[in-house]
Amino acid sequence: MKKNIVLFALFVLPIVAYLFFASGVNSFTKLPVITPKIADFGNWKSLNGKKVSLDKKITVLGFSGSNILENRGNYFNLNEKIYKRYNGFEDLQFVVLCPLGTENEAQKLVDALKPFTDVKNWNFVFASPEEIQKFYNQLHLKGKLNDKLGTSNVFIVDKERNLRGRKGGNKDQKEEYKEGYDTFHPSELSNEMLDDFKIILYEYRAALKKNHNATKQL
Numbered sequence: 001m002k003k004n005i006v007l008f009a010l011f012v013l014p015i016v017a018y019l020f021f022a023s024g025v026n027s028f029t030k031l032p033v034i035t036p037k038i039a040d041f042g043n044w045k046s047l048n049g050k051k052v053s054l055d056k057k058i059t060v061l062g063f064s065g066s067n068i069l070e071n072r073g074n075y076f077n078l079n080e081k082i083y084k085r086y087n088g089f090e091d092l093q094f095v096v097l098c099p100l101g102t103e104n105e106a107q108k109l110v111d112a113l114k115p116f117t118d119v120k121n122w123n124f125v126f127a128s129p130e131e132i133q134k135f136y137n138q139l140h141l142k143g144k145l146n147d148k149l150g151t152s153n154v155f156i157v158d159k160e161r162n163l164r165g166r167k168g169g170n171k172d173q174k175e176e177y178k179e180g181y182d183t184f185h186p187s188e189l190s191n192e193m194l195d196d197f198k199i200i201l202y203e204y205r206a207a208l209k210k211n212h213n214a215t216k217q218l
Helices: 002-027 069-086 103-113 129-137 186-210
Strands: 033-035 058-064 092-099 122-127 150-157
Touching: 058 069, 058 186, 069 092, 069 103, 069 150, 069 186, 092 103, 092 129, 103 122, 122 129, 150 186
Parallel strands: 058 092, 092 122
Antiparallel strands: 058 150
8 A cells, every 4th residue: 555655656746746837837828918009108297207108118007096195005015025026127117107296295105115125117107187097998997996096906017018917717707807906915916916927027038038039137
């Protein structure tokens, strides 16, 4: 009996493990597109005055609403769980779309983050309420902005301006469909978002390797 158990452990379990992980890699080497080819930002002012674009960048996109400081804990969660871990990648940016008139609050938030992290890839972009709502509408998402034009969710947009997430087979099954990641819950950032973010990076690393391009940092 013991001999059979040993033989099973030595020969059968490794094969089962290989098949399991092989199927997993095949299933998760592409993160589905939720909304293809979303519009780029307009000619909107950023906090540091530079032009911010979604083109050729992996973007973590958020919508602050007019009560930025009230929700500062959400940004600290995102900063700790995702931003600080991947801030060194040159093709990555974090962009928060804010209503005009909230520039001072956004600056206070950036100043609060500075003691903990390099804030160079935190980008706060300002637009009118009408422009923010129009931009959000074209994302064609199930979730909606609140009455202050904000949401605690952030979204992953790839270099081709495709919004990515978990599509699944049925959008009514929440465990299979995910269009955004709730920054209010650190565990969701540490688990679902981190897993999906790694898939995006894997995609681009694989593409760079295929093209024999070793100069990129991704």
